[in-house]
Amino acid sequence: MPPASNQPVAPTVVVTGLVKQFGRFAALRGVSAEFASGHLYTILGDNGAGKTTLLRALAGLTPPTRGRISMLGTTNLRSVCGQLGYMAHPSLLYDEMSGMENLGYFARLYDVSNKDQRCAEVIGAVKLDPSLTRPVGQYSQGMRQRMSLARALLNDPKILLLDEPFSNVDLRSAREMVSLLTGLRDAGKTIFVVTHQASLLEGAADEFVWMETGQIVSRTSDLATRLETL
């Protein structure tokens, strides 16, 4: 749980009336919510509920049809993109390069200082071997997901957007990732995790956000009670 605080903290992410339509298909139909820093949010819902679209909108990859997104106090998402970490279902890595080479390149994109040191650091944080020269394309799925997470952490982002980080990942790797995330949350980051595997984050996540047909239908910190009502 995040440390208690006496002062009200401004929410890190504020979404107001977010609508996203692809032609006639409405992926998001008016999502309004506030999210605070130092919280780990789990976004759940059926396929097509709009979870990925919401995450991509927050990442600035999908301009909303209507509505507003405010992040770290500004609606100009491009200006704060250096403080974002994004991870998607595709690995966002070059298959032909090794882990260190990949991260070395992406570290340049984010203008990370002490590049090599930082790369080794994040690779270690996801419990992979920095000296591994095997190209990422030959990694197992679990290793690839972890390397992808490492890439998302390179710039020490304030906000993490993770889309299905645990898919096809073995249980041990998944648990390690969860403990890494809770550590980051405790350090004050805002973390969004879209997943189908809610049970992995039970006890770790601060809030479970349920989405259905493009809207947020409930937010609760008590997963068990919510599951019972379904």
Add this chain to the structure above:
Amino acid sequence: MKRVFPILAVLTAALLSYALYEALVVAPTELTMGDVQRIFYYHVPSAWTAFILFSINFVASVVYLIRRSNKADIVALVTAEVGVVFCTVVLVTGPIWARPVWGIWWTWDLRLTLTLVLWLIYVSYLVLRRFSSSGQTPLLAAVLAIFGALDVPLVYFSIWFFRTQHPQPVIGGGGFIDPLMLHVLLINWLAFSCFAALVCWSRYRLEVLQREVDETLALEALLEPRGSQTRTSQTWRAG
């Protein structure tokens, strides 16, 4: 719109008929080429009209990039479509004129070649509009239009110099033009411009309505419940 349009249509039709009469009857017969030369009164005004339409397209595209105005995008689309039609007229009347006069179907005449390149650029513009995913079409099209506009002076100079190196017949003659012929030419240009404006206007209205329909349908899709839901969704906050 409902009242003004038919009046303008009738006026334009009258103007076009008058211009046709001028071109076929009033205009003097050309010295060397004979009556075939009268196609000049269709060939040249079409070219001018097309160039004007494409200029408007360029301005509309720039406006779109700056303001993201839906109206600017529609203007760009409309002027491109009608401009391509007028370009086609130029490209068809050119060879029809060239064949009896010079014995060849095509010559790398400056205006004709420039029109051909513009036609190619704007047909590719229309293909891009059709093939791109609907959300991004206005942006990509606007960018392409700007590229096309930047290309035009380069096309002009390249063809101009090419012709100095490889002399070719000039369709439509340059330099001096008989005052009466000039008068007929301008009348035809006026008629063509009115016609172009009318077609553009009605196409504009059509597109506006089409987009309104699309938006309404999209809004309906937004508001109605999606899929088959077996349980009602409750919004509640706990803990």
Add this chain to the structure above:
Amino acid sequence: MSTVPSLTRATLAKDLRLEWRSKDAINSMLFFSLLVVVIFSFSFDPTAEESRRIAGGLVWVAFLFAAVVALNQTWAREMRNQVLDAYRVSPAPPNALFLAKVVGNFIFVTVLQALMTPLFIVFYNLRALGPAYQLPMVAALGTWALVVNGTFFAAMSLRTRSREIMLPLLLFPISIPALLAMVEATGAILTGEFSAKFWIVLLAAYDLVFTIASLFLFGFVLQAE
């Protein structure tokens, strides 16, 4: 410091390294270029005198086809695993990515030209009667003209259906003045009958105009969904 030049260098280095490792794209393209030269030589088999006049056109059309094949795979690696999204999400300036890709393609196409040119010289018994030193200038400026717009339109094509046909469809009309210049300049130098100076200046102007336009507008295209 992540400025455009340093990021461009880093991206270019990465692309060259990746290409060197896999070598499958360059190998297949080299072979394709060879095929193009052979087919052209079968199709247009003139005597030595005529060949000098039309060689300019032949060579550049052959280069154009080879360039299109190369350009079509410009963003292939970035599209796999959605790496392009990683770039879009980062604060990195889009122009760095664009320039790196253009220079990469320039090197790529120049390598193809380096293979095709001797073959053309052999098959057509080519010899420059005009100032031969101008040929590399024409080659460089002409190739830049093709790859700068080609890389830009390849990025635009990513957002369209029929991606592979969209690229040449957009590229060819816009490239007409540059193509005319390349062909005429090469013909002028080979035959020695005209000066290629005007064409070289035109190519330089073309390159300048479209490089600036591309740098200006690439950001829009990259951020398009």
